[in-house]
Amino acid sequence: MLLQKLIKSILPKNLSDKIEAESRSWMVQCPNCKYERSYWDMGGLRWGAAGNPKINKLCSNCHTLSWHIVYKKVG
């Protein structure tokens, strides 16, 4: 993903690693089939954020457009 490559090339490694780790701890779940993957795996970045937003996207598992739940995985 272009944005992920960009932060890795412009930011110091320890900082970009932190952003990657945090983006990986945020999960995006399909309300329809419960399929989930991390924000990072979706090609996104999420850092220094709070709350549980919802994003309208097409599920890559059940191919349904729905409001996916974003939540932070604990542990």
Ligand SMILES: [Zn+2]
């Ligand atoms: Zn789904």
